[in-house]
Amino acid sequence: MQLFPSPPLALLALSATVARAQELLSFRSRPDLQPLKWIVAKEPTENYHDGYYMTCPWSTDVPQPAPAIYTSKGDLVWTDPEVGMCFDLDVQNLNGTDVLTFWNGTVNPFSRYGIGQAYIMDSTYAVTHVLATTFNDTCDLHEFTIPKATNSTALLPVYWPVQADLSDYGGTEDGWVLYNFFQEIDIATGEIVFEWNSSEHVPFSESYTTAANSTTAYYAWDYFRINSIDKDTSGNYLVSSGHTQALYYIDGTDGEIIWKLGGKNSSFTFGLNATFYGQQDARFVDGPTVVSMHVGEATTGQTTERGLSLLLNTTTMEATMLVEFLPLTPYTSTSQGSLRYDPDGNVVFGGGTNPWISEYLPNGTMIYSAALGGEGLVDSLIENYRSLKTTTWIGYPQTAPDIAFNGSTVWASWNGATEVAEWEILTGAHPSILRPVAVVPKDGFETEITIDSAKYARARAYDAWGAVLGQSHVLDANSTIVSTDGQYRKRSEIDGRVVQNSL
Ligand SMILES: *[C@@H]1O[C@H](CO)[C@@H](O)[C@H](O)[C@H]1NC(C)=O
Numbered sequence: 001m002q003l004f005p006s007p008p009l010a011l012l013a014l015s016a017t018v019a020r021a022q023e024l025l026s027f028r029s030r031p032d033l034q035p036l037k038w039i040v041a042k043e044p045t046e047n048y049h050d051g052y053y054m055t056c057p058w059s060t061d062v063p064q065p066a067p068a069i070y071t072s073k074g075d076l077v078w079t080d081p082e083v084g085m086c087f088d089l090d091v092q093n094l095n096g097t098d099v100l101t102f103w104n105g106t107v108n109p110f111s112r113y114g115i116g117q118a119y120i121m122d123s124t125y126a127v128t129h130v131l132a133t134t135f136n137d138t139c140d141l142h143e144f145t146i147p148k149a150t151n152s153t154a155l156l157p158v159y160w161p162v163q164a165d166l167s168d169y170g171g172t173e174d175g176w177v178l179y180n181f182f183q184e185i186d187i188a189t190g191e192i193v194f195e196w197n198s199s200e201h202v203p204f205s206e207s208y209t210t211a212a213n214s215t216t217a218y219y220a221w222d223y224f225r226i227n228s229i230d231k232d233t234s235g236n237y238l239v240s241s242g243h244t245q246a247l248y249y250i251d252g253t254d255g256e257i258i259w260k261l262g263g264k265n266s267s268f269t270f271g272l273n274a275t276f277y278g279q280q281d282a283r284f285v286d287g288p289t290v291v292s293m294h295v296g297e298a299t300t301g302q303t304t305e306r307g308l309s310l311l312l313n314t315t316t317m318e319a320t321m322l323v324e325f326l327p328l329t330p331y332t333s334t335s336q337g338s339l340r341y342d343p344d345g346n347v348v349f350g351g352g353t354n355p356w357i358s359e360y361l362p363n364g365t366m367i368y369s370a371a372l373g374g375e376g377l378v379d380s381l382i383e384n385y386r387s388l389k390t391t392t393w394i395g396y397p398q399t400a401p402d403i404a405f406n407g408s409t410v411w412a413s414w415n416g417a418t419e420v421a422e423w424e425i426l427t428g429a430h431p432s433i434l435r436p437v438a439v440v441p442k443d444g445f446e447t448e449i450t451i452d453s454a455k456y457a458r459a460r461a462y463d464a465w466g467a468v469l470g471q472s473h474v475l476d477a478n479s480t481i482v483s484t485d486g487q488y489r490k491r492s493e494i495d496g497r498v499v500q501n502s503l
């Protein structure tokens with residue numbers, strides 16, 4: 001073995017280090033924000049519909065873990081470092097209204113499950129609901145779905161350690177089992193609509209993990225591991241379990257298992273390339289005959305993580321591959337990842353432990369791809385549990401717009417505001433006597449506007465119909481706030497289009 005690398009190897013090592021460094025966005029008007037850069041690797045092609053991508057990057061290479069929404073061009077739309085590390089950021093329908101949803105809490109470092117709560121924000125980014133299961137008022141990070149079958153309940157899992165004698169299962173007498181449950185909760189009342197206890201229905205023998213030696217694995221025998229839950233219009237549930245490598249179709253009245261797809265005792269046989277290992281984010285596609293999922297680990301015939309959709313024939317009990325969705329660069333993913341058929345028919349893939357987010361036509365043709373933080377940040381350098389897309393989100397933050405000002409340039413931004421079309425700059429020699437000097441189209445998260453030099457400045461945001469949405473405080477040429485009269489207009493005042501531009 002060569003202990004000292006030759007010069008070419010040393011150079012390679014150096015360039016590898018450079019290639020791995022994460023790239024960040026920075027803003028003059030919001031120096032506190034440090035989101036990852038969104039790097040477009042494949043520009044949108046035919047049948048791409050514009051929208052926003054929702055992420056929750058975390059890992060040691062992410063300096064500021066937080067929810068982050070981006071446009072397809074790579075512009076930041078919203079982030080909130082005060083929320084901090086999150087999972088499962090999504091826009092969902094609650095009784096007909098779009099809401100922003102995410103999980104927040106702490107991650108158990110030994111077994112990577114969550115102890116936290118599920119949050120709902122309205123279009124002003126105000127928290128309206130904090131939800132949890134009845135298990136110590138906590139829930140796990142792997143799922144927070146408001147099923148389309150109700151639009152008014154939440155599906156939440158919980159991982160629950162219970163002391164147990166594991167000597168019959170290859171463990172110690174003083175061991176722990178990590179039990180898995182999910183609850184469906186009425187969002188308005190908090191009432192439990194349904195509860196499912198995996199160990200009442202799935203024998204320990206279906207797990208691929210072995211009972212842990214209590215000193216080496218922090219006690220727990222983590223044998224089921226719910227990583228997705230959905231409910232269909234017939235009232236049944238589709239649950240994915242990481243450690244039994246199977247999907248379970250569960251009767252919504254008595255919790256009995258209707259069928260199992262995959263694992264040690266599959267109800268289905270598998271056609272060519274239809275087997276999976278390390279599946280995540282299992283969903284029915286338009287009824288229970290097509291199931292989609294993210295498959296992280298390579299199985300027979302494959303060398304990469306991929307999206308997979310399977311046709312289920314419940315007469316012959318055969319599962320056949322319908323289509324697969326392959327990333328730009330082949331990598332396996334040992335945890336996390338997502339795959340969603342969106343309402344527009346396209347399919348969005350999230351790479352889990354790899355930084356890729358890609359979009360496809362239903363036949364598997366890639367129409368867009370981007371990397372979060374850097375194309376080389378694979379193998380958990382960037383972790384992002386799910387990457388989802390919205391084409392409907394509208395945000396009206398209840399904060400004033402932000403600016404920076406140096407005497408001849410204004411930098412204007414408004415974290416979370418989706419409806420700004422133009423920025424107007426007002427300047428003057430006195431903070432209370434300012435006149436409009438420029439109107440420019442909004443250009444990404446932060447718009448840079450050059451003006452004739454002035455002592456004081458503020459920015460005013462207009463929507464595409466010419467309504468004022470808000471204005472910044474007045475700043476001097478050192479970016480110091482001199483007049484704290486920045487404002488935002490309420491959504492109710494704008495949506496009615498009773499436009500009185502008198503802020
Ligand atoms: C998210 O959880 C962390 C850790 O429990 C906490 O410090 C933070 O305040 C939480 N954020 C919100 C929005 O509650």
Ligand SMILES: *[C@@H]1O[C@H](CO)[C@@H](O)[C@H](O)[C@H]1NC(C)=O
Pocket residue numbers: 136160161
């Ligand atoms: C639930 O809460 C009780 C009371 O605070 C605590 O003793 C127990 O350890 C908690 N259980 C789990 C699994 O966190």
Ligand SMILES: *[C@@H]1O[C@H](CO)[C@@H](O)[C@H](O)[C@H]1NC(C)=O
Pocket residue numbers: 093096148149150151
């Ligand atoms: C829930 O909302 C979706 C639209 O997002 C709609 O298609 C569905 O019918 C709604 N479900 C119910 C139960 O109203």
Ligand SMILES: *[C@@H]1O[C@H](CO)[C@@H](O)[C@H](O)[C@H]1NC(C)=O
Pocket residue numbers: 094095152187188
């Ligand atoms: C959703 O609508 C139902 C039926 O109108 C209502 O009972 C419930 O309170 C609503 N839930 C929320 C969270 O607004």
Ligand SMILES: *[C@@H]1O[C@H](CO)[C@@H](O)[C@H](O)[C@H]1NC(C)=O
Pocket residue numbers: 179197199200
């Ligand atoms: C879950 O099921 C197991 C196995 O039947 C049982 O031992 C345990 O008490 C159940 N837990 C709860 C909270 O119902």
Ligand SMILES: *[C@@H]1O[C@H](CO)[C@@H](O)[C@H](O)[C@H]1NC(C)=O
Pocket residue numbers: 172213214215216
């Ligand atoms: C558990 O693992 C530790 C460390 O490897 C070892 O010292 C111990 O003997 C093991 N205990 C059992 C019961 O296997």
Ligand SMILES: *[C@@H]1O[C@H](CO)[C@@H](O)[C@H](O)[C@H]1NC(C)=O
Pocket residue numbers: 265267
């Ligand atoms: C396999 O599942 C079938 C039902 O699908 C059940 O009848 C059978 O007992 C199970 N076998 C084992 C070994 O768990």
Ligand SMILES: *[C@@H]1O[C@H](CO)[C@@H](O)[C@H](O)[C@H]1NC(C)=O
Pocket residue numbers: 272273301302
């Ligand atoms: C199955 O996978 C192999 C290896 O990736 C590939 O060569 C073959 O074309 C695939 N077959 C189908 C039907 O997709």
Ligand SMILES: *[C@@H]1O[C@H](CO)[C@@H](O)[C@H](O)[C@H]1NC(C)=O
Pocket residue numbers: 289312313314315316
């Ligand atoms: C299931 O397979 C049978 C036998 O090949 C076939 O007749 C039937 O149409 C298939 N059903 C579906 C939904 O594909």
Ligand SMILES: *[C@@H]1O[C@H](CO)[C@@H](O)[C@H](O)[C@H]1NC(C)=O
Pocket residue numbers: 361363364365
């Ligand atoms: C996928 O669909 C698109 C649009 O219909 C078509 O242009 C393309 O040729 C198809 N690709 C394959 C591999 O069938």
Ligand SMILES: *[C@@H]1O[C@H](CO)[C@@H](O)[C@H](O)[C@H]1NC(C)=O
Pocket residue numbers: 406407408409
């Ligand atoms: C303000 O910043 C711009 C852009 O960096 C620069 O060109 C300009 O010289 C600066 N103006 C002053 C007065 O410092």
Ligand SMILES: *[C@@H]1O[C@H](CO)[C@@H](O)[C@H](O)[C@H]1NC(C)=O
Pocket residue numbers: 476477478
């Ligand atoms: C900016 O700050 C510097 C240093 O404090 C000061 O000398 C200068 O006068 C200030 N300029 C303005 C325009 O307030």
